[in-house]
Amino acid sequence: MRPRVSVQDSALRNGNFSLRIDPVRSEDAGLYEAQVAYNTKVQSCQVELGVITVTLSPPSPVVENEPVLLSCNSSHQASLVETCWFHHGHPVSTSGTFCSLHGSLSVFRPAVSDAGSWRCQLRYSDGEIVSATYNLQILGFDGPANPVVYTAAGSAAD
Secondary structure (H helix, E strand, O other): OOOEEEEOHHOOOOOOOEEEEEOOHHHHHHHEEEEEEEEEEEEEEEEEOOOOOEEOOOOOOOOOOEEEEEEEEEEOOOEEEEEEEEEOEEEEOOOOEEEEEEEEEEEEOHHHHHHHHEEEEEEOOOOEEEEEEEEEOOOOOOOOOOOOOOOOOOOOOO
16 A cells, blocks of 8 residues: 555654554555554554545536536445435535436536535435535626626726
């Protein structure tokens, strides 16, 4: 996993034997065990790393009015019970514009206003709830409703 993993040697003297993974990949999910030997004692702990991913299809960039699919997947082993989507912290209701099904969200005609923070929240049969955020960027025109601009002759126009 090198060079994505690190252990802070300076923290070891204080009893901190944390492992840092950056960036985390889907295949990093699983059980990790740490063992520290000091004199004749051996201390160990186990930590399970769960990974949740949000993917975009087709991949970025998203063009205004072209359909896009956001998919949310987790390494959690229980059965998926519910998927909720949030845009800028507000729940997204399925309507003519959005359709949620099996961990995915279809955006049929994305607008520039749909850009920004999207969060998926997955709830499993064992009560576990996990979530991840995706920053959606959309290419489009975010100008005035009337595309006619008047300016005086001899001046600049944007």
